[in-house]
Amino acid sequence: MKTDALELIEIKLLLEAIFLRYGYDFRHYAQASLERRIRLRVEKSNLSSISQMLPKVLHDPNFFNLFLKDISITVTEMFRDAYVFAKIRKSIFNLLRTYPYINIWHAGCATGEEVYSMAIMLKEEGLLERCKIYATDFNNQSLATAESGFFYANKKNLYFQQYLAAGGNASFADYYDLHHGNAKIKDQRSA
Template sequence: MTDFLDISPYDDRLEKIEIECLLEAVFKRYGYDFRNYAYPSLRRRIWHRASTEQLETISLLQNLVLHDRDAFERLLSDLVIPVTEMFRDPGMFKLIRERVMPILNQSTFVRVWHAGCATGEEAYSMAIMLEESRMLSKSRIYATDISEASLQRARQGMISQDRLSLYAHNYLQGGGEQDFASYYESNHGLATLHPRILERIVFAEHNLVTDRSFNEFQIIFCRNVMIYFDTALRERVHGLLYDSLSPGGFLVLGNKESVAFTSFAGRYETWNDEYRIYRKLR
């Protein structure tokens, strides 16, 4: 079997046409729009899926995903690869705990949006911080993602036992005030978060590329999502995030992302450049 990841003999122009046709077909058939994602990464992932399915051309992959929903889900899992953990980048969570939470607490009700939440670990972390700040009862966390499979996992609130020590370490480094074990129960090799943490989180499917704003939020996390987008798509998503923030609201991006070089740069105060925390100007 040919190694399809080594595609140098493949006609570059034909390859690009096939990729464009595949992405257009996926958009029209399933409503997922990857047409403006960064091309090199997209190309690698599409060929990986073709290779795994033992298909010699992208056109054959297109035919398969159009007629087989399960095949499309497998392709989607390659195009949207979540990298997440609880209290990832503990310094960022510590800064939010110490400097942002007191400001959020001035609101009568706090709405949080985790855009591109993957399997929910970041939303779980925020719920724990809100509880320790005595704000969870007046908060609602909206955690959205393009992948229904990831959302189904997130709703279960389950954590693999082999990740607990890492998460406990992150939690303490992020300024955690309790015993991390008090937030979950262990059973048959899995840890399940307590219902009091999960009940304030709404997990829902939302596509940043095609869907609109659905509420106004005091803080939005959209970390390491736009690194896969081209310039035009990043601009569109920044518009969506800006329109979704309340005046004085906070936007938290990934460490390789920024509002700089977008048309929204002048509409934010840089709250912390290291952790890419911005505050919408009133």
């Protein structure tokens, strides 16, 4: 059997074990990205095979947490995929106006920029006061960043362009304050 085929078996076994042990289901994640991240963890841990990860993942919580950080995707930005936000604003918000109360769940929210983007749009459309927004991620470090509301100030120009492309109808600068080289999102319920 070729090495690549064996590695695929090892990856499937590893992911199945993680699901059975911890309840995290990565079995349907983007395969190429996941394989790359697993191989990187094998290399960083000086292991000779993916199979050697199995006992470490199952019995060593610290190792498992390292693995979680490795596969956690924290790439996000304000109004990322602006065309999607524009479509939501044009197509879905009219339907949401017919509901007395709205629950929104951002699963895998990473560092929160897309959650804040949604809150800004909801505020502009007069829907935020009727909303409860839930933001979750299995990466606690990312969640802490999301809760803080900070983003890198050097991205504010990009975010402004994406905000406009998403149909923003105010000034993006109204939604954040600058703090020591970073930007902090204002509380949208009181802003």
